[in-house]
Amino acid sequence: MTAGKRAVAVLISGRGSNLRALIAAAAADDYPARIALVLSNKPEAEGLEIARAAGIATLVIESRGKARAEFDTEMDAALKARGIELICLAGFMRLLTTEFVQAWYGRMINIHPSLLPAFKGTDVHARVVASGVRFTGCSVHFVSPEMDEGPIIAQAVVPVPPDATADNVAEAVLEQEHTLYPQALRLLAEGRLVIEGQRVRIRP
Structure with missing residues (x-):
């Protein structure tokens, strides 16, 4: 049922405990969403390995040394380029700009x-x-x-x-x-x- 599933990006900074639960749920045929991307602001985030083991695309956009607006603009472009429809924050330890939040309001939890x-x-x-x-x-x-x-x-x-x-x-x-x-x-x-x-x- 992948064709009708909404494309979800999960944003993480660490171990990916909730990510694992979301991946497990999305594996069911009748689940209406698919985890299309796992994005982290930290290359060492353990959750990236969970995603790779499940065959899910990963992306690292490092936040170190970047202004919040610069980081959010880069992240927004990456999500849109991959056709992401919904966002789940799962231990994402980064404050988001008002502009980013407003752009995804009602589609980000x-x-x-x-x-x-x-x-x-x-x-x-x-x-x-x-x-x-x-x-x-x-x-x-x-x-x-x-x-x-x-x-x-x-x-x-x-x-x-x-x-x-x-x-x-x-x-x-x-x-x-x-x-x-x-x-x-x-x-x-x-x-x-x-x-x-x-x-x-x-x-x-």
């Missing part, structure tokens, strides 16, 4: 390891444990110019027991991420997501 709008940014799990909250989780959202602020597509909840550590919370959240992200990409590729202000409506 990210996964964040908390129940947004709580615990935006980095060092999430340590902050979760320190805060004493009883629940955390993960969120898939559309990417907007403001970090971790875009309309939320889907969330999964993870309990935080009293003896939790940042490491075991991270492990539990990651397990949920690997299920939630492919589900959200499916909805996007099927054209079932409608952005209404800061809310996302899911068509039947």
Whole structure:
């Protein structure tokens, strides 16, 4: 069913844990998206090897020493040249320019390891444990110019027991991420997501 599948680029900077889950989901005949490209801003990113092992095209555009606008312009051109329709950020540790985000708005999603709008940014799990909250989780959202602020597509909840550590919370959240992200990409590729202000409506 490859002919009808939407072409997706996964942007990574590191190990590619969520990338592996997306590749596995996209292998199903009835999945509406295909991972057409894995792009990294770091040549040493482990996720590039995961992509190559799966026979997926890879591209490295190094961000070191480049202004954000220069890097984003180069990346935008590369994605368009390869016919990319949708973008998944999966551990892509690079802030994107407003111009790039606006150009791909509604077609670019990210996964964040908390129940947004709580615990935006980095060092999430340590902050979760320190805060004493009883629940955390993960969120898939559309990417907007403001970090971790875009309309939320889907969330999964993870309990935080009293003896939790940042490491075991991270492990539990990651397990949920690997299920939630492919589900959200499916909805996007099927054209079932409608952005209404800061809310996302899911068509039947």
